[in-house]
Structure formats: structure tokens, C-alpha cells
Amino acid sequence: MNQVSKIDFIKAEKLKEKPDPDTLQFGKNFTDYMFMMDFDGENGWVNPIIKPFESITLSPASFVFHYGQAVFEGLKAYKTIDGRSVIFRPEKHIARLNASCKRLCIPPLDSELVLEALTTLVELEKDWIPEKEGTSLYIRPFVISTEPYLGVRPSHHYKFMIILSPVGAYYSDGQLNPVKIYVEDEYVRAVKGGVGHVKTPGNYAASILAQERANEVGYEQVLWLDGKENKYIEEVGSMNIFFKINGEIYTPKLNGSILPGVTRDSVIQIVHDWGIPLHEELISIDDLYETYQKGQLEEVFGTGTAATISPVGELKWEEHVMTINHFETGEFAKKLYETMTGFHYGKIEDKFGWIKEL
Numbered sequence: 001m002n003q004v005s006k007i008d009f010i011k012a013e014k015l016k017e018k019p020d021p022d023t024l025q026f027g028k029n030f031t032d033y034m035f036m037m038d039f040d041g042e043n044g045w046v047n048p049i050i051k052p053f054e055s056i057t058l059s060p061a062s063f064v065f066h067y068g069q070a071v072f073e074g075l076k077a078y079k080t081i082d083g084r085s086v087i088f089r090p091e092k093h094i095a096r097l098n099a100s101c102k103r104l105c106i107p108p109l110d111s112e113l114v115l116e117a118l119t120t121l122v123e124l125e126k127d128w129i130p131e132k133e134g135t136s137l138y139i140r141p142f143v144i145s146t147e148p149y150l151g152v153r154p155s156h157h158y159k160f161m162i163i164l165s166p167v168g169a170y171y172s173d174g175q176l177n178p179v180k181i182y183v184e185d186e187y188v189r190a191v192k193g194g195v196g197h198v199k200t201p202g203n204y205a206a207s208i209l210a211q212e213r214a215n216e217v218g219y220e221q222v223l224w225l226d227g228k229e230n231k232y233i234e235e236v237g238s239m240n241i242f243f244k245i246n247g248e249i250y251t252p253k254l255n256g257s258i259l260p261g262v263t264r265d266s267v268i269q270i271v272h273d274w275g276i277p278l279h280e281e282l283i284s285i286d287d288l289y290e291t292y293q294k295g296q297l298e299e300v301f302g303t304g305t306a307a308t309i310s311p312v313g314e315l316k317w318e319e320h321v322m323t324i325n326h327f328e329t330g331e332f333a334k335k336l337y338e339t340m341t342g343f344h345y346g347k348i349e350d351k352f353g354w355i356k357e358l
């Protein structure tokens with residue numbers, strides 16, 4: 001532990017056995033330690049501590065259980081091929097965490113302290129970063145409102161925590177295998193002015209019913225349309241979405257209800273760097289279907305921290321089934337995956353300054 005750190009430390013009595021990296025599932029295993037810090041109205045954010053991963057006790061009246069005032073992030077640490085431990089774009093994730101706090105009326109976190117907490121915790125747990133390509137240590141920072149009070153206003157008490165989970169591919173079919181996506185035409189995920197552009201649990205809770213319905217008919221995920229006209233493509237919920245049409249790349253422009261994905265931003269920068277035209281614009285599902293009918297829709301893929309780059313093999317919209325690239329992983333998605341993971345595992349020079357080395 002860093003001696004000048006303000007972060008307290010309690011040592012675990014016993015360390016856990018690490019899971020087999022060959023059969024790692026997403027989000028099932030947790031490391032030995034976690035970070036925790038409390039907020040109260042009088043003292044602000046206090047008592048930062050790294051301590052053994054354990055259950056916490058909360059009053060059943062805690063705000064978070066009733067009104068959902070909570071935010072979270074998801075980022076990853078990787079082991080590079082030359083054995084370094086690195087975190088991908090932590091500052092960008094911390095900025096988004098604070099943007100989410102602002103929207104949910106949660107007091108802002110000190111970005112430098114959060115960065116120190118992240119790096120100190122991951123450094124301590126670096127033996128938990130799996131080495132196999134396609135695996136990583138998923139980092140989940142989150143804030144919950146803990147004041148025991150029944151009434152809607154900002155809570156006066158919060159907990160900020162960081163937990164770590166060694167992970168493999170997010171989708172059960174494995175990394176880079178095409179997924180089948182159902183275009184949701186009844187329920188909506190978010191509306192402009194709401195909370196779709198920030199990472200708050202309610203967005204995910206509200207998506208589960210549509211996802212369950214899609215799963216029942218053989219689709220892994222749901223593609224959301226805009227909440228007003230049910231016409232413009234937004235995002236998948238677990239990832240942002242991109243289309244390759246006639247050799248050019250298209251993605252829905254951020255409109256206040258789409259999550260500004262860090263992988264989305266990274267992919268946009270890479271594609272610009274390659275000199276390939278990329279358009280951030282309104283994309284209607286009708287127009288997309290028309291490009292499909294004309295044989296111009298070459299590839300579809302999602303981007304996200306959990307999903308990395310995930311090719312889409314089939315899109316179902318109303319009675320139309322669009323089979324993309326013969327349900328095979330497209331060359332463009334593959335090249336992007338190799339480039340993104342090249343940055344993650346230190347195979348490509350970090351020309352964008354995205355890698356934080358521990």
C-alpha cells in the first residue's frame with residue numbers, strides 16, 4: 001500500500017482461490033478486497049478504506065431500495081503481453097461517473113481520489129487480472145444512497161464502493177461470435193431529458209422485461225428505438241451500435257438518451273485515424289432496413305466495455321429478419337476488435353494515451 005495514501009487498509013485473514021481462467025464467466029467471481037467511502041451531509045466524502053470483500057449491512061429504509069438513487073461505472077484492467085497491469089481510460093470513466101452523479105443529485109466525487117482508489121485497489125489485486133487473451137479484471141465503481149428515509153428528495157448519506165471481478169466474454173456465445181438482436185418496438189429504454197445518457201440502475205431494470213421477451217424467441221439482446229417516435233435507432237443497452245454501409249461507418253449520434261460509451265468514443269477515434277468516413281447521425285430503422293434490402297448493409301457491431309466489439313449476425317425488426325454478413329464475423333469488426341485488444345494487451349503502441357499503467 002502507498003504510505004502517503006489517505007486510504008485506510010484492513011488486511012484479509014484468508015485469500016480466496018482464483019477461478020480457472022479458461023472457464024471464466026462474466027460477473028460471477030469477486031476478488032479479495034473492495035474499496036469503500038461514505039458521505040454524510042456534514043462531513044462530505046469521508047473514511048476511504050480498502051478492506052476485505054464482504055457483505056454490507058443497510059437499513060431496509062435506505063433510499064436506494066425505494067427510490068433507486070444510485071449510479072455505477074464499468075471499466076477494465078488488463079495484463080499486457082509483457083506482464084504489466086494496466087487500466088483502460090480510467091479518467092474518462094471517472095468523468096462519466098461524476099456526470100451520472102450530477103444527474104442523480106449525488107454529491108460529486110473527488111476525481112483524483114477515485115483514480116487513486118481504483119489504481120491502489122487494482123494494484124493490490126493485480127494477481128487477479130487474468131492473463132488469457134479475451135479475459136480481464138472488470139472494475140465496478142458505484143454509489144448508493146443509504147439514508148434511512150421514506151420520501152423523495154436527495155439522500156443525505158451515500159456509500160461509494162469499488163468491487164472487482166475477473167471476467168471472460170460478456171455474451172454466452174463467446175467473444176467475437178455474432179449475436180442475434182431483436183429490435184424492440186413496444187417498450188422504450190429512455191427519452192430525451194430522462195436518464196438514458198447516464199449509468200443508473202433504473203435504465204437496466206427497465207430493460208429486463210423486453211430482454212426476457214427477446215430471449216424467449218431466441219434473441220440475445222434488444223436494440224432500442226427512440227422513446228418518442230419509436231423510429232430512430234438508439235443503443236442496445238449493454239452496448240452502443242455501429243453499422244457499416246457501403247464501406248462507411250454509421251452510429252446514432254448522442255441525443256441525450258443514449259449512453260456515451262467509452263468504447264464507442266474509442267472506436268470513433270480509431271476509425272477517424274484510419275481515414276474511413278464515419279457519420280454520427282439520426283438513423284431510422286426504416287432507412288436501415290432499406291440499406292439491407294439493397295444489399296448495402298455490410299456489417300453491424302456493438303461496442304461496450306463488457307462486450308468489447310461484438311458482431312451482430314441477425315436483426316429482427318417486426319416481421320423482417322435481417323441476416324448480416326451471412327451470420328459471420330465481419331472483417332471490419334474483427335480488425336476493430338484486434339485493434340482495441342491490441343491497446344488493451346499492449347500489442348499496439350498507446351498513441352491515444354488511453355492506457356494507465358499501474
Ligand code: COI
Nearest residue numbers: 074075238304305306307
Ligand atoms: C459495461 O459495458 O461495462 C456495462 O456496464 C454494461 C453492462 C450490461 C454489463
